[in-house]
Amino acid sequence: MAKDKMVPVPSNSIVPERDVDKTPILETHHLGIDFGGLTAVDELTLAVGRTEIAGLIGPNGAGKTTVFNLLTNVYQPTRGTIMLDGKSTARKNTEQVNRMGIARTFQNIRLFSNMSVLDNVKVGLHNSIKQPLISSITRLFGYRASEKKSRDEAMELLKFFKMEDMANHQAGSLPYGAQRRLEIARALATHPGIILLDEPAAGMNPSETAELMENIRRIRDNFNIAVMLIEHDMNLVMNICEGICVLDHGKVIAKGTPEEIKSNPKVIEAYLGKKKEAK
Amino acid sequence: MNKTRKLSKFTLTNIKCYGMIIVAFAVLYPMLKMNMISNKISGLLIPICAYIVMAISLNLTVGFLGELSLGHAGFMSVGAFSGVITVACMQSGLPAPVKLLAAIIIGGIMAGILGLIIGIPVIRLKGDYLAIVTLAFGEIIKNIINCLYIGVDGSGLHFSMKSAEALNLSDGKIILNGPQGAVGVSKIATFFAGVLLILFALFVVLNLVNSKTGRAVTAIRDNRIAAESVGINITKYKLTAFIISAVIAGMAGALYGLNFSTIAAKKFDFNTSILILVFVVLGGMGNIPGTIIATTLLYMLPEMLRQFSDYRMLIYAIVLILVMLATNSPRAKVFANKIVGIFKKNNETDGEGDVSNG
Ligand SMILES: Nc1ncnc2c1ncn2[C@@H]1O[C@H](COP(=O)(O)OP(=O)(O)O)[C@@H](O)[C@H]1O
Ligand SMILES: [Mg+2]
Numbered sequence: 001m002a003k004d005k006m007v008p009v010p011s012n013s014i015v016p017e018r019d020v021d022k023t024p025i026l027e028t029h030h031l032g033i034d035f036g037g038l039t040a041v042d043e044l045t046l047a048v049g050r051t052e053i054a055g056l057i058g059p060n061g062a063g064k065t066t067v068f069n070l071l072t073n074v075y076q077p078t079r080g081t082i083m084l085d086g087k088s089t090a091r092k093n094t095e096q097v098n099r100m101g102i103a104r105t106f107q108n109i110r111l112f113s114n115m116s117v118l119d120n121v122k123v124g125l126h127n128s129i130k131q132p133l134i135s136s137i138t139r140l141f142g143y144r145a146s147e148k149k150s151r152d153e154a155m156e157l158l159k160f161f162k163m164e165d166m167a168n169h170q171a172g173s174l175p176y177g178a179q180r181r182l183e184i185a186r187a188l189a190t191h192p193g194i195i196l197l198d199e200p201a202a203g204m205n206p207s208e209t210a211e212l213m214e215n216i217r218r219i220r221d222n223f224n225i226a227v228m229l230i231e232h233d234m235n236l237v238m239n240i241c242e243g244i245c246v247l248d249h250g251k252v253i254a255k256g257t258p259e260e261i262k263s264n265p266k267v268i269e270a271y272l273g274k275k276k277e278a279k
Numbered sequence: 280m281n282k283t284r285k286l287s288k289f290t291l292t293n294i295k296c297y298g299m300i301i302v303a304f305a306v307l308y309p310m311l312k313m314n315m316i317s318n319k320i321s322g323l324l325i326p327i328c329a330y331i332v333m334a335i336s337l338n339l340t341v342g343f344l345g346e347l348s349l350g351h352a353g354f355m356s357v358g359a360f361s362g363v364i365t366v367a368c369m370q371s372g373l374p375a376p377v378k379l380l381a382a383i384i385i386g387g388i389m390a391g392i393l394g395l396i397i398g399i400p401v402i403r404l405k406g407d408y409l410a411i412v413t414l415a416f417g418e419i420i421k422n423i424i425n426c427l428y429i430g431v432d433g434s435g436l437h438f439s440m441k442s443a444e445a446l447n448l449s450d451g452k453i454i455l456n457g458p459q460g461a462v463g464v465s466k467i468a469t470f471f472a473g474v475l476l477i478l479f480a481l482f483v484v485l486n487l488v489n490s491k492t493g494r495a496v497t498a499i500r501d502n503r504i505a506a507e508s509v510g511i512n513i514t515k516y517k518l519t520a521f522i523i524s525a526v527i528a529g530m531a532g533a534l535y536g537l538n539f540s541t542i543a544a545k546k547f548d549f550n551t552s553i554l555i556l557v558f559v560v561l562g563g564m565g566n567i568p569g570t571i572i573a574t575t576l577l578y579m580l581p582e583m584l585r586q587f588s589d590y591r592m593l594i595y596a597i598v599l600i601l602v603m604l605a606t607n608s609p610r611a612k613v614f615a616n617k618i619v620g621i622f623k624k625n626n627e628t629d630g631e632g633d634v635s636n637g
Contacts, residue, residue, distance in 0.1 A: 072508060074504075093507070094504075094507040094508055095507050095510050095511060095512055095513065096510075098507075098508060098509060098510035099510045103508070103509070104508055106504075106505070106508075110502045110504055110505035110508075111501075111502065111505065112497065112498045112501035112502055112505065112506075113501060113502070114497070114501050115494070115497060115498065115501060119494055119497075122491075122494055123494050123495065123498040123506070123509055123511070124509045126491065126494075126495055126509060126510060126511055127510045129491055131490065131491040131492075133492055133519065135490075136486065136487055136490030136491055136492040136493065137482075137483050137486050137487055137490070137492075138486070139486055139490075143490070146491065147490075147491075150491070186505075186509060187508075187509070189509070190509050190510050
């Protein structure tokens with residue numbers, strides 16, 4: 001059923017070859033949401049391949065974050081459907097869609113800032129660690145094994161982001177860049193099939209951004225999952241995204257490979273053009 | 280190095296909590312047995328134990344779950360009266376500790392059931408709304424028990440909402456007599472049992488906080504939206520914490536109720552809920568050792584102030600305000616940190632007793 005729905009996306013040419021014959025991890029069909037009179041997102045149809053790095057770009061207020069909120073069921077769509085791994089996410093809540101395989105980070109970092117770095121990741125591991133309430137309270141019945149497993153897995157993820165030294169620091173006290181990395185580590189801990197990154201490079205210096213680019217590639221290669229990111233840093237987007245979708249005023253104005261997007265007149269006018277004017 | 284430091288922090292809180300209680304018991308118990316404690320003080324010991332357990336329990340809701348509950352005395356009340364009824368229904372031949380244990384268990388279960396009933400609608404509310412609804416529930420519980428008549432005879436328990444006569448007791452006795460409350464309660468609560476109950480409450484809460492369940496609860500408090508985004512069932516964990524908190528409060532209630540020969544529902548009113556909240560806030564949200572100390576001092580304070588008779592409550596209120604200001608103002612904090620710093624130089628391993636960071 002999902003096979004014939006496959007929309008190679010963002011444009012016909014760019015689903016990475018390795019993903020072509022597989023169900024997309026994520027599909028949306030005619031997705032839209034209104035806030036009162038305002039149509040924040042409209043007619044959004046796209047698909048993301050199983051191991052694709054996809055970009056979602058557009059000027060401020062275009063509706064990008066709203067798309068992420070729709071995909072994670074923070075908002076219920078007014079129109080359209082979302083298919084995650086071939087299954088509809090209608091009438092699910094945020095917690096349930098996370099279990100179905102979608103994880104995210106936030107434009108304004110949302111860490112458990114009073115908890116330690118390690119505990120933040122452990123919270124991400126919540127659904128993959130078995131520890132019934134009775135063993136939480138009594139510290140018996142497999143408590144030690146489950147705590148060890150969660151600790152080991154969390155440390156492994158922190159090592160992946162070279163954060164193992166900070167494991168016992170309070171999350172809220174970390175430098176900005178490290179907070180962003182921790183948020184990604186926590187999202188990955190939920191074992192998603194696709195991870196959504198909302199402006200991961202915001203506020204980063206060039207060397208941090210370069211490291212982030214490398215990390216995003218490593219996430220895809222190591223965990224074998226799809227990445228979808230919202231980003232204003234064109235250098236980053238054009239370098240690592242295989243498919244790009246451009247939003248303006250809630251509508252898709254272009255989809256394609258970085259090359260296609262760069263040369264698309266609509267995009268230049270709506271997005272890149274404005275920037276040049278500003279300069 | 281880091282690993283051991285973190286471990287020691289958690290263990291340190293545990294040692295502080297358990298140690299404090301055990302040392303206090305080791306000092307007080309022999310004194311009590313040798314009649315070295317004045318009647319005034321010894322009469323306070325069991326209530327203090329009950330209130331420490333209440334404060335530990337409320338700290339789970341307020342400090343760790345981060346929800347303001349203003350009806351906690353309601354759970355205490357249900358625990359107290361269930362406990363009293365349990366004891367009244369048991370054969371008088373049974374040893375007192377068995378009866379007390381049964382009363383505490385039943386008190387906890389009944390309060391837990393009530394916690395579930397109240398929790399399901401309440402836990403979906405946020406912030407102020409939750410506080411106000413728990414307040415209302417606390418008052419409802421008080422008023423229901425206030426007009427409840429319960430008696431026991433050969434044929435079992437009799438209930439009435441009208442009057443004691445309506446119970447139609449053949450030969451038995453009245454346990455709960457409406458606004459007069461429970462009368463003729465057998466005073467079987469002991470200081471030893473109180474201390475054991477505190478240790479039990481500490482065991483449950485401290486373990487919980489450092490477990491998967493506890494992390495989920497703390498995560499919800501810290502950032503609800505992020506917690507949802509990593510697949511945590513908000514309702515489930517809020518409800519779990521709320522019910523555990525209610526069960527412990529019910530147990531404290533049973534201990535408290537069985538310490539007096541008469542006990543009325545109006546004892547567990549809004550003021551009592553607020554009093555417990557004050558213990559928690561002053562002791563520090565999420566700070567269990569602090570809660571224990573604050574409860575003990577604040578509960579003793581009015582008694583210590585008896586010599587000031589009429590001005591007692593005034594002085595009490597002023598002390599409260601001063602302590603609040605002192606613990607909250609940034610300058611006082613800097614000052615306190617300096618003092619702590621001096622001690623830290625001497626003893627590097629001494630850390631803050633705040634479990635929420637552990
Ligand atoms: N919950 C909401 N209620 C009303 N309007 C909203 C809400 N969320 C987003 N919007 C509006 O939707 C539009 C898109 O916002 P957003 O998705 O945050 O843009 P961006 O592309 O910068 O991430 C904006 O005009 C914003 O004001
Ligand atoms: Mg945005």
